Amino acid sequence: MPDGMLPELLIALGLVVLVVVVVFVARRGSQRDADVLDRPETTKAPVTRTEVEPETIVEPPPDVVEEVEVEPALRPSLRERLTKSRRFITGRLADALGQTPDEETWEDVEAVLIQADIGVATATRIVDDLREQVRERKIKDPSEIMALLNEELVSLFDTEKPRDLTYSDDRPTVWLIVGVNGTGKTTTIGKLASTLSRDGKSVALAAADTFRAAADEQLGAWGERSGAQLVKHQPGADPGAVAFDAYKFAKARELDVLLVDTAGRLHTKTPLMDELSKVRRVIEKEGTVQESLLVIDATGGQNGLNQAKEFARAAGVTGVVLTKLDGTAKGGIALTIEDDLDIPIKLIGVGEGIEDLEPFDPKAYVDAILA
């Protein structure tokens, strides 16, 4: 072809046809969106119901709460556990900072941050800041630079921010647990229920994931382990109705905390996100949702930021639970979420056991990344 822009011209022509077709189809298809998206619509929630539904099944807790398997005091600290698997990163950084910093040093520092899933943009910003300070203050000592980097990372967190989960004045306190598929919502609820029970609080669990196969039985198993009562409907039932009934149930019995498990859903699926908003609204007919916790998988990458934005919009997220920190992944996207969206990380998951939930501590977390 003699002219360099011809291919684009050709595409333009193709586009005309395409655009018409697409617009035509998209408009036509808009009523069919429900089919395009996969999960069946749930039935409309009877939001003003006043009595617990007959179909509601309540599983009482067992008489004895299971013994704690491992003595907490003997358990290795997060830092110990994290450093074990992270030595290779640490080694590289120490190597990098062994000599006077040069271009390669900064690249290596940036690499460490990128590999922690902090994201290129944030990583670049941190390194640029660090460079600037090192230059200004004429720092040469590698350990001092390390300390500065540590400081820099910690400063991205609001260290004054209270990170404890909060309780409402009236019983029950409701904590709603949300997130994309397979991040650890149900497991986190099991761990939370256990902690609460051990603190002498009475707990109910709402099995508002009525979609995933055996989700209610999974939650039920955690209820048994932790001594919490389970409220569930039939599979495929309306999640809002389950949440509502569970709330009624917990209120009638004056239980302290209601933990609402929801189905995993991708943040891009509008009908499912709307369903989640509805679950929240239904509870708010009667009470308040004190905490709406977004469970983020530390193994995940940059998509986490979109997840946080969409879940915040649909369910008013009050905090992040960062799970699966017991692997080699560092979950740096949670730092970016806190920094960009001002949603604090409140808890971390460090294993599959009932004890493997810890409060989030920014300093320990940063230490663990850079130790």
Added chain:
Amino acid sequence: MFDSLSNRLDDIFTRLKSRGRLSEKQVDEVLREIRLALLEADVSLKVVKAFVKDVRERADGAEIHKSLTPAQQVIKIVNQALIDILGEANVGLEVGSRPPRVILMAGLQGSGKTTASGKLARLLKSQGRNPILAAADLRRPAAIRQLQLLGEQVGVPVHAEPDSPGHDAAGVAGRALEYARNEGYSDLIVDTAGRMHVDPELMKELGAVAHAVDPNEILLVCDAMTGQDAVNVAESFLEEVDVTGVVLTKLDGDARGGAALSMAFVTGRPIKFAGVGEKLGDLEPFHPDRMASRILGMGDVLTLIEKAESVFDEAEAKKMEAKLRKAEFTFEDFLTQMQALKKMGPMSQVLGMMPGMSKLPVADDQIDNQMPRIEAIIRSMTIQERNNPQVLNGSRRKRIAVGSGSSIQEVNKLVKQFDQVRKMMKAMSGGKGKGKMKLPKGMNPPPGMGF
């Protein structure tokens, strides 16, 4: 992020439109963007570095294509490098010499193993095979129940030992194999517990399960949202068992899925399936070409250009462009272009190659189904009407509707939208005719609507 990225690449490619050999500076600039694109797509840094190095070497040694702009040359090289890692075409399951063929599912917690097991069982059954599932996840609460329920839904039996004490996953798997063999099942799909790649005890367990059933396929199930850790995961699993392929799940979201590249790079094994939803039918053969575009955040522009060049007549095209710019484009022209376009292949496929259009809010088959409908409506118009849509009054529209077997609303819609698009195209190709091809705002479909 998605938009800005593809635009950024577009920008560079537009600026690099001069002909001839690529200068080193140009290559540098493009590679910087490619690096950024890959990192933002969650490709592991290690893999990004190797990839960028590879592309640079190829660019240095590349023949000068007279017919290609530098931008096209780079795209071609990058594409080829991606394809070399991801594979040319879809690779199916190993055939297996004697039944049952054993497929072992492995992966991190929550990656989608159990769901993928159910989906695979359904797929094999629909192909007329006779699969059985084995519940070898003895750790997660209600994991066995989950698999049993999925088995029920797809009508495939499940070998499970819910009452057997202890954590003898290998034993369960072994007995499942024995049973499957004796009962003449064609395939045995073994679901295993999720495990962290750094958990020595659980990794050993996986090795033991594999040893017990000697699988034909060991599929590493990987969440498309996985970040930088993908390389570590792939390396560790590969160390423990002989991974034969990857299943990439949760591709129905808006994650760019760079983990696919990391996984394929580290394991050297093909990605065989893509999970595109929670329902049991939501499993597709993996398409490397689509994934390459998705990771880069741009359409498969090069293939599109090649195809377009082969079907569009140049002189004709120039004439059309002039008409477009003046909004003189008619239904008659539209029809001609549509014929040419049809030669490029199914519309859904062509669309998939366009930047930003790979994820449309409509199903592929809907688009392809609409083409003949639109064509029928236009063909029911007289030549005068096609060239002069303004004359289309109520009675004419009614006639066209009857003639084409569509409703009058559909005719109205088409005429109205044609007019809108015509204006839009005028605006787009406005200026000095050098206007960059950009989709009009609002045409960018919402992210995450299908793969």
